[in-house]
Amino acid sequence: MQLRTTPNIADPDGFYQELIESQREMTEAEAELMNCKLVLILANHIGDRSVLSEAIERARGPIG
Template sequence: MPGTLNTQPNLACPDEFYERLIEMHRDFTQTQSEAANAALILLLANHIGDAGVLREALDIARADGKLA
């Protein structure tokens, strides 16, 4: 349904994605890792493109961040 964030497992190969995500950070400083994460977030947000879905994702991520 458009405008609704899919929070159900949806990755065909989640372990492979996780490995690639970790590899992306190899040999990075903390600052470089943060910049890479920000770039990835912006690329994926652009790909999604739906403001409602992005708002929902931001709200969920903020709530999860408060639990940490």
Template sequence: MSDTLILTPNINGADDFYADLLAAHEGRDTADSEAFNARLLLVLANHIGDRAILKQALAAAALTKEEDPS
């Protein structure tokens, strides 16, 4: 496994995944959607498992659009 966070497009069927994500939020109120997102984040973080990668992801997510180097 790489020790660097992948920030370039890397999702097979990205548009389909996005549609699935939107569908998972259908019918949820704001609080339930936020709780769903938190659970999803923890499930995916557990799958990644590498604290160094997760720290890089936290830093990347904290960047504003103006700060984004990509």
């Protein structure tokens, strides 16, 4: 499996809105915990260690 870096969410604005709304009533700490849990759930779904390692490296790098 290869890390997909091109847009792949059918409704990115809708997804972003859902994510923001899901955290609206949370404290900053609760929202951070939810984000960590979401990352682990999605990492488990991906499962491929090489893809996850590449994603970690890209996330650590500069934005853009």
